[in-house]
Amino acid sequence: xxxxxxxxxxxxxxxxxxxxxxxxxxxxxxxxxxxxxxxxxxxxxxxxxxxxxxxxxxxxxxxxxxxxxxxxxxxxxxxxxxxxxxxxxxxxxxxxxxxxxxxxxxxxxxxxxxxxxxxxxxxxxxxxxxxxxxxxxxxxxxxxxxxxxxxxxxxxxxxxxxxxxxxxxxxxxxxxxxxxxxxxxxxxxxxxxxxxxxxxx
Amino acid sequence: xxxxxxxxxxxxxxxxxxxxxxxxxxxxxxxxxxxxxxxxxxxxxxxxxxxxxxxxxxxxxxxxxxxxxxxxxxxxxxxxxxxxxxxxxxxxxxxxxxxxxxxxxxxxxxxxxxxxxxxxxxxxxxxxxxxxxxxxxxxxxxxxxxxxxxxxxxxxxxxxxxxxxxxxxxxxxxxxxxxxxxxxxxxxxxxxxxxxxxxxxxxxxxxxxxxxxxxxxxxxxxxxxxxxxxxxxxxxxxxxxxxxxxxxxxxxxxxxxxxxxxxxxxxxxxxxxxxxxxxxxxxxxxxxxxxxxxxxxxxxxxxxxxxxxxxxxxxxxxxxxxxxxxxxxxxxxxxxxxxxxxxxxxxxxxxxxxxxxxxxxxxxxxxxxxxxxxxxxxxxxxxxxxxxxxxx
Numbered sequence: 001x002x003x004x005x006x007x008x009x010x011x012x013x014x015x016x017x018x019x020x021x022x023x024x025x026x027x028x029x030x031x032x033x034x035x036x037x038x039x040x041x042x043x044x045x046x047x048x049x050x051x052x053x054x055x056x057x058x059x060x061x062x063x064x065x066x067x068x069x070x071x072x073x074x075x076x077x078x079x080x081x082x083x084x085x086x087x088x089x090x091x092x093x094x095x096x097x098x099x100x101x102x103x104x105x106x107x108x109x110x111x112x113x114x115x116x117x118x119x120x121x122x123x124x125x126x127x128x129x130x131x132x133x134x135x136x137x138x139x140x141x142x143x144x145x146x147x148x149x150x151x152x153x154x155x156x157x158x159x160x161x162x163x164x165x166x167x168x169x170x171x172x173x174x175x176x177x178x179x180x181x182x183x184x185x186x187x188x189x190x191x192x193x194x195x196x197x198x199x200x201x
Numbered sequence: 202x203x204x205x206x207x208x209x210x211x212x213x214x215x216x217x218x219x220x221x222x223x224x225x226x227x228x229x230x231x232x233x234x235x236x237x238x239x240x241x242x243x244x245x246x247x248x249x250x251x252x253x254x255x256x257x258x259x260x261x262x263x264x265x266x267x268x269x270x271x272x273x274x275x276x277x278x279x280x281x282x283x284x285x286x287x288x289x290x291x292x293x294x295x296x297x298x299x300x301x302x303x304x305x306x307x308x309x310x311x312x313x314x315x316x317x318x319x320x321x322x323x324x325x326x327x328x329x330x331x332x333x334x335x336x337x338x339x340x341x342x343x344x345x346x347x348x349x350x351x352x353x354x355x356x357x358x359x360x361x362x363x364x365x366x367x368x369x370x371x372x373x374x375x376x377x378x379x380x381x382x383x384x385x386x387x388x389x390x391x392x393x394x395x396x397x398x399x400x401x402x403x404x405x406x407x408x409x410x411x412x413x414x415x416x417x418x419x420x421x422x423x424x425x426x427x428x429x430x431x432x433x434x435x436x437x438x439x440x441x442x443x444x445x446x447x448x449x450x451x452x453x454x455x456x457x458x459x460x461x462x463x464x465x466x467x468x469x470x471x472x473x474x475x476x477x478x479x480x481x482x483x484x485x486x487x488x489x490x491x492x493x494x495x496x497x498x499x500x501x502x503x504x505x506x507x508x509x510x511x512x513x514x515x516x517x518x519x520x521x522x523x524x525x526x527x528x529x530x531x532x533x534x535x536x537x538x539x540x541x542x543x544x545x546x547x548x549x550x551x552x553x554x555x556x557x558x559x560x561x562x563x564x565x566x567x568x569x570x571x572x573x574x575x576x577x578x579x580x581x582x583x584x585x586x587x588x589x590x591x592x593x
Binding site: 003006009010012013014016017020021026027028029031 | 257260261262263264265515516518519520575
């Protein structure tokens with residue numbers, strides 16, 4: 001019969017209309033600023049610099065190796081290397097970035113800088129409610145604004161941060177344990193097998 | 202205050218005000234006093250309808266509508282109005298500026314003129330023309346002119362396509378619209394809207410003599426509403442707008458308040474055709490049952506109008522847009538035969554003696570052809586299989 005499907009459709013929309021006043025299951029919208037959906041752990045949107053301990057300057061993991069700056073597809077990272085050195089996350093004396101800027105308006109949140117960083121110094125943040133009133137002044141974020149503590153990293157990406165911490169702890173242990181090794185290592189290196197060299201020591 | 206005073210309160214106020222006007226100015230003052238309320242009430246209804254529509258559609262799509270501006274979002278039309286007033290009014294460089302400017306004005310003017318013959322309450326009509334229904338349809342066809350002016354003067358392909366679609370659609374549906382209204386004129390023997398309502402505001406066994414409660418009236422009402430939806434370019438007949446294919450059709454080159462005027466005109470047209478449907482089939486301002494006659498007549502009219510608006514929103518939230526061939530097929534293959542049959546049916550109704558037999562015959566005359574028609578039209582058409590010589 002003509003119009004049967006039309007009536008079925010009308011019944012469905014009427015059920016939606018009246019059902020939306022009766023219960024939540026026909027009205028799935030979250031009213032954003034007041035209500036928030038639980039965040040997914042893997043969510044990411046903008047890179048930040050991780051520092052250990054309490055001091056963002058001293059604990060910064062970045063050693064200004066320029067890999068991220070070179071790999072960045074839209075070229076939004078600007079690094080200036082320091083002249084002096086400071087101990088890095090593992091304890092080695094390393095350069096540190098005297099200046100580390102990211103242009104927020106250019107960054108496309110691709111995570112490539114995070115993938116290429118060998119020092120676990122740059123990670124993805126989850127803060128997305130970032131707005132600025134200055135077109136030219138506020139969009140180039142300096143390292144003071146980019147630096148966030150390892151505790152914050154644990155808070156936003158617990159699993160990932162635990163893995164990074166375990167790796168760093170292993171690296172620190174490796175760097176600390178065979179302390180006398182570096183003296184012998186260069187000598188042993190030409191002899192090819194470092195394991196046998198260590199055993200001979 | 203008696204129920205009658207409440208019912209006639211606006212008429213009495215007007216008479217009292219007219220008593221203070223010198224004789225020489227009485228015609229013009231009477232006209233202004235009759236027209237001004239229409240110019241205030243219906244645009245206000247338009248403002249309320251826009252927010253109700255957005256909220257209703259939202260609920261039908263499992264979301265809240267606008268709910269930020271004012272309590273429950275009901276001040277949204279104010280914000281929209283301020284926005285469209287302060288927006289830049291762009292006229293395309295190659296457009297015909299005069300026609301481009303006149304088109305929205307003509308649309309709103311035509312939509313407002315239609316209210317001249319709508320009886321909003323007992324003794325509440327601007328002019329009781331003895332050819333009221335004819336006047337209504339004559340004015341209604343002015344809308345096509347406005348739409349085509351808008352589409353043509355914009356000098357844009359989208360506008361022109363939209364306007365062509367609109368004109369094709371409106372002219373096609375004008376025929377079933379008028380033919381479905383003719384049954385009422387045949388039954389009442391008058392073209393005056395006031396007389397049509399008066400004929401329906403009679404009660405036997407407590408039930409009003411609305412034409413909706415007759416087989417031909419019911420069918421005529423449904424056909425009229427389908428044609429009215431198409432006439433006012435409402436979904437599912439909103440091909441002239443067709444956001445997804447021709448962006449916004451004939452008013453794509455309009456911005457600022459002219460764009461808002463198009464919306465106003467469209468909604469006013471919708472209210473006016475709904476008002477005419479109420480007048481013709483639902484007894485205008487009369488109550489459906491005699492024990493509810495104490496409710497003032499204008500309240501009945503606006504209650505019915507609000508129900509119509511809700512149904513329009515409901516239909517818009519439900520049905521997808523028709524294709525052009527489906528639209529024309531519906532008009533010429535289904536609506537036109539059914540309206541002609543309905544005209545025949547009201548003749549049978551008029552000539553047969555009162556009684557149950559009349560009901561059975563008149564219902565059968567409508568139902569059987571409708572079923573046959575729907576079966577024929579629903580049959581799967583065998584389209585010839587297309588072979589591609591070069592594309593494979």
